[in-house]
Amino acid sequence: xxxxxxxxxxxxxxxxxxxxxxxxxxxxxxxxxxxxxxxxxxxxxxxxxxxxxxxxxxxxxxxxxxxxxxxxxxxxxxxxxxxxxxxxxxxxxxxxxxxxxxxxxxxxxxxxxxxxxxxxxxxxxxxxxxxxxxxxxxxxxxxxxxxxxxxxxxxxxxxxxxxxxxxxxxxxxxxxxxxxxxxxxxxxxxxxxxxxxxxxxxxxxxxxxxxx
Amino acid sequence: xxxxxxxxxxxxxxxxxxxxxxxxxxxxxxxxxxxxxxxxxxxxxxxxxxxxxxxxxxxxxxxxxxxxxxxxxxxxxxxxxxxxxxxxxxxxxxxxxxxxxxxxxxxxxxxxxxxxxxxxxxxxxxxxxxxxxxxxxxxxxxxxxxxxxxxxxxxxxxxxxxxxxxxxxxxxxxxxxxxxxxxxxxxxxxxxxxxxxxxxxxxxxxxxxxxx
Numbered sequence: 001x002x003x004x005x006x007x008x009x010x011x012x013x014x015x016x017x018x019x020x021x022x023x024x025x026x027x028x029x030x031x032x033x034x035x036x037x038x039x040x041x042x043x044x045x046x047x048x049x050x051x052x053x054x055x056x057x058x059x060x061x062x063x064x065x066x067x068x069x070x071x072x073x074x075x076x077x078x079x080x081x082x083x084x085x086x087x088x089x090x091x092x093x094x095x096x097x098x099x100x101x102x103x104x105x106x107x108x109x110x111x112x113x114x115x116x117x118x119x120x121x122x123x124x125x126x127x128x129x130x131x132x133x134x135x136x137x138x139x140x141x142x143x144x145x146x147x148x149x150x151x152x153x154x155x156x157x158x159x160x161x162x163x164x165x166x167x168x169x170x171x172x173x174x175x176x177x178x179x180x181x182x183x184x185x186x187x188x189x190x191x192x193x194x195x196x197x198x199x200x201x202x203x204x205x206x207x208x209x210x211x212x
Numbered sequence: 213x214x215x216x217x218x219x220x221x222x223x224x225x226x227x228x229x230x231x232x233x234x235x236x237x238x239x240x241x242x243x244x245x246x247x248x249x250x251x252x253x254x255x256x257x258x259x260x261x262x263x264x265x266x267x268x269x270x271x272x273x274x275x276x277x278x279x280x281x282x283x284x285x286x287x288x289x290x291x292x293x294x295x296x297x298x299x300x301x302x303x304x305x306x307x308x309x310x311x312x313x314x315x316x317x318x319x320x321x322x323x324x325x326x327x328x329x330x331x332x333x334x335x336x337x338x339x340x341x342x343x344x345x346x347x348x349x350x351x352x353x354x355x356x357x358x359x360x361x362x363x364x365x366x367x368x369x370x371x372x373x374x375x376x377x378x379x380x381x382x383x384x385x386x387x388x389x390x391x392x393x394x395x396x397x398x399x400x401x402x403x404x405x406x407x408x409x410x411x412x413x414x415x416x417x418x419x420x421x422x423x424x
Contacts, residue, residue, distance in 0.1 A: 181393040184389070
């Protein structure tokens with residue numbers, strides 16, 4: 001069992017569902033989980049540490065990473081790139097650590113294309129009424145803008161069929177408990193560990209002589 | 213979510229692995245789980261209650277249940293039949309309750325043929341040395357008998373590829389915790405709940421007008 005690899009868990013869901021809050025609470029109770037560190041071209045803010053908060057890259061460096069297929073996903077917001085370097089994820093998984101990535105729906109779908117062996121968890125709103133209220137209450141925006149966001153949320157929820165699990169965020173602690181259970185349970189999946197067991201169990205082991 | 217159905221969990225594994233102990237501990241902490249009640253033709257012992265310990269049946273009644281395909285699995289030990297009636301399991305699942313069945317490997321494989329939507333958990337010995345010791349120490353049996361049991365255990369372990377999960381019984385509490393996680397996690401599986409969500413989410417829900 002010593003050589004068991006880690007698993008990549010990807011938490012996603014529509015805007016307003018509470019992904020960040022759930023992720024923060026999860027990391028308070030799951031200290032061994034590694035948070036996937038993003039790369040970005042935006043400027044470092046006071047107090048931020050390279051390799052801990054972000055990998056800070058120049059535009060040139062980032063575009064080379066894209067060219068060389070070194071990212072699990074990436075996107076451009078305004079003028080800056082954001083993305084998930086494969087390197088960090090892969091080296092943590094190889095070391096037997098689970099990696100956790102919290103990301104919006106489009107990013108999660110990109111990760112799935114590049115790393116289908118990940119476990120994809122969709123955080124679902126407690127009710128659609130609640131999600132709508134949150135979207136509506138975000139600001140004093142026009143009805144048109146609110147409707148755009150609702151349409152966006154609908155499209156994101158329709159992407160649910162790409163995910164392995166659905167967790168309802170009716171209560172942050174319950175949601176965290178469910179994600180913890182998914183992590184434990186995934187490590188018990190037969191196809192993940194069968195090979196190791198097969199290596200351990202040799203025919204010779206089932207011979208009385210080896211006991212005496 | 214109200215109409216969510218229960219799930220059948222089947223715990224199995226080689227003789228001597230500790231299935232009974234794990235099941236007992238699990239039921240101390242999971243009060244809502246329903247234990248699958250077996251049918252048998254053996255005589256009722258003092259204190260046993262029909263419909264709670266067993267469904268007591270005559271040989272005739274039992275053979276009719278076999279004929280009518282009313283059992284998830286059955287076997288004959290010495291002169292008596294033992295089996296798992298479909299009726300009880302199905303009515304508990306329909307009522308939204310999870311059902312738990314602890315059974316030897318051959319029985320579990322029969323259940324899988326008849327009810328593939330169940331979740332099959334294989335309890336694995338902490339080490340082969342430990343399993344061998346337990347088999348050897350059961351009595352003062354001949355080397356031949358011990359070898360037969362080891363061969364049997366080997367065949368049972370080779371059946372592992374039919375299972376969904378593998379839980380190592382290195383510590384009863386850890387094993388119970390893992391089974392509890394599997395139960396929670398299975399209820400979060402997207403394919404189990406997607407249909408319900410699709411019914412809940414109608415296009416109309418994503419319209420600003422429905423909020424005002």
